[in-house]
Each structure stands twice: as structure tokens, then as C-alpha cells.
Amino acid sequence: MNFNKVILAGRLTRDPESREVTTKNGPTTVTDYTLAVSDGRKGSKTNFIDCVAWGRTGEFAKKWLAKGRSILVVGSWESDSFTGKEGGRVKVNRCRVNEHHFTDEKFNANSDQVRDDDFFVTLASQPEAPSAPDDGFIVIPDDAPEDGLPFA
Numbered sequence: 001m002n003f004n005k006v007i008l009a010g011r012l013t014r015d016p017e018s019r020e021v022t023t024k025n026g027p028t029t030v031t032d033y034t035l036a037v038s039d040g041r042k043g044s045k046t047n048f049i050d051c052v053a054w055g056r057t058g059e060f061a062k063k064w065l066a067k068g069r070s071i072l073v074v075g076s077w078e079s080d081s082f083t084g085k086e087g088g089r090v091k092v093n094r095c096r097v098n099e100h101h102f103t104d105e106k107f108n109a110n111s112d113q114v115r116d117d118d119f120f121v122t123l124a125s126q127p128e129a130p131s132a133p134d135d136g137f138i139v140i141p142d143d144a145p146e147d148g149l150p151f152a
Contacts, residue, residue: 005074005076006076006077006095007074008049009070009073009103010037011035012033012035012036012071013036013048014033014034015033015065015067016032016033017032017033018030028054028058029058031053031058031059032052033051033061033065034050035048049094050092050093051073052078053097057097057100061100064100065100070103071104072103073099074101076095076096078093
């Protein structure tokens with residue numbers, strides 16, 4: 001059995017940096033930032049974790065996150081290597097973010113007052129769903145195959 005899930009809570013050390021890249025599905029937003037994370041004990045070491053968010057999650061990070069913002073992220077751990085500018089191999093480790101959750105009480109971003117109880121953000125690279133009432137329920141079509149449902 002393999003399992004790769006990362007949950008981190010911390011503060012952004014800098015404003016996110018975004019860029020557009022071309023993928024096989026067309027252009028998409030990629031946003032990078034760093035989280036300062038510690039275990040909360042007095043005198044404990046702070047870790048600086050590089051994070052990357054793709055697609056709609058990257059667009060969200062670009063719009064709403066800023067230096068000092070306290071967030072919780074859910075994602076997976078990535079290890080990669082590439083040839084650097086000087087020809088040597090460079091290894092990178094980072095969290096590939098699938099979800100952002102606000103953890104600070106309020107924050108002023110893009111001139112709007114944002115409160116964490118106004119947002120529960122789970123943005124993955126999924127197509128836009130049709131508008132529906134925000135009652136916590138989803139509509140399952142009558143012709144949906146039973147083997148694709150999480151319950152049966």
C-alpha cells in the first residue's frame with residue numbers, strides 16, 4: 001500500500017509568484033509560495049516548505065494569498081530533479097497543494113475584508129460545476145453508475 005498526503009498549517013513567508021505554463025490541456029496557472037511551519041512548541045525549529053499549486057488552485061492562491069497569511073494546505077509530497085543552469089543536477093522537494101483553507105480570523109487581501117468563516121475552499125483542478133444552491137448536497141443524476149458512487 002502506498003499513501004502520499006501532506007497537511008501543513010503555517011504562514012506565507014512571501015507573496016505568491018504565479019506564471020502561465022502550457023500543458024497538454026492548454027495554458028494553466030502555476031503558483032509558488034513558501035510556508036513557515038513549526039510544531040508549536042517553544043523554541044522549536046521552523047521549517048520553510050516550498051509549495052506549488054496548479055490550475056484553479058493556483059489561480060486561487062494568486063488571488064487570495066499574501067505574505068503573512070495563515071493557511072492550512074492539503075496536498076501531496078513531490079520530489080523532482082532537473083539539470084540546472086550550470087549543468088549540474090538539482091533536486092527539489094515540495095508540497096503540491098490541492099486544497100487551501102484559511103486559518104486566520106480575518107485578513108485584508110485585494111482591498112476586500114476576508115473572514116475564514118466566509119470561505120471553505122477546496123479547489124482542485126476540476127471543471128466548473130453548474131451553479132447549485134449551497135446547501136451542502138450534490139445532485140447525482142438518476143443514470144449515474146452505481147459502481148462510481150462512494151456509497152451503495
